[in-house]
Amino acid sequence: MTGHTASELGEIVVEDQGYGLGEPDGMLVLRYPTGRAVPDFPEYRDDLVHQLFHSPNGALSVRRGGATHFAAADQCIWVRKGVVAEVSGFDVQTVIRVCIRRAPDELTAHSAAVLDVDAELGGLLEKVSRPGLSSAAGLEARQQILSRLAANADRRGTLTHATAPKGPAREVARAILHDPADNTDLATWADRMHVSTKTLQRSFQGSFGASFSDWRTRTRLHASLALLPHASVTETAHRVGYGSPSAYIAAFSKEFGSSPKRFLANRGG
Structure with a gap:
């Protein structure tokens, strides 16, 4: 196997950056750096916030029941709060996970979607996942990230959900x-x-x-x-x-x- 998943090991090193936490428009960014475990986010993860997953140096898969979709390094996975989905990496890779409580209607119209990440958006995600950014600058970046994603969300259909297989x-x-x-x-x-x-x-x-x-x-x-x-x-x-x-x-x-x-x-x- 490429490497143990974080769930199997029960631990993974995470860096976190918070911007306006406690406010409706706040944002928490978790960075799972390249390490010894393949990052994975099981179905039982916290579903109280909208989440965005992006790996700048690898591919991700997202499973909804029995349907699976894949995201490249120039894409991200959007998952609306309350939606059951399982995200995982293919390799020991970096994953940026953005957690927010409020998002544009263009995004929340999709329960889950694979969205394009251009160079500018990738740079913004990298920026907010690193220490040293002020809360005000982070919240400004949050608005830019969501606006860019919302602008291209209508070009992608909601990821299908198939009945989960049993056995x-x-x-x-x-x-x-x-x-x-x-x-x-x-x-x-x-x-x-x-x-x-x-x-x-x-x-x-x-x-x-x-x-x-x-x-x-x-x-x-x-x-x-x-x-x-x-x-x-x-x-x-x-x-x-x-x-x-x-x-x-x-x-x-x-x-x-x-x-x-x-x-x-x-x-x-």
Whole structure:
């Protein structure tokens, strides 16, 4: 596995910056620096505030029930307060988490969304996550951050929510989302779940409408879309579990109908 998750270790070093705390327009920014644990934010996190998750040096996944979406380093994940969602990193990476109580209507119209982060917005998020900024400057930056996100929120649809799968497939899927490169085979996973291989395979088919192998392949390839704009094809291939770039390119081409480089070019990446 790439690394233990923070939930598994039970601890992670966090830096926090508060701006106007106690006020309706206040903001708390938590920075989870690169360390020895993969940052993850389980479903049972605090849902009393709106939250924004951004990793400037990695990709993030967000799971809503049985539906999973991915955010690249030039994107962020918006989660409205009261919404159940699970966010996790792929690697030992930095994550900036912004907690606010009040947000523009354009944002709160979405229960959860993946939003674009341009260079200016990325700089603002970096700025408020570091010590030394006055409360007044932090609150001004907060307004700029929310305004920029609200301006582009209507270009993105609300992230879908699918019925959460039950049974052993759910736990295996969660582990793979934390680490798409995990090459543990079906029989080993079944042994860990204390079920037979057939039972686990049926659980995947019933929960996701696909075999374990097909589901893992699709998950890896869709996760790679969040990595490709910021990493080479070779690095992306290894980070999502392919032993060689050629194997990754073949699987990618079969899934998306073009090579990774051509796909990016067509998308303007």
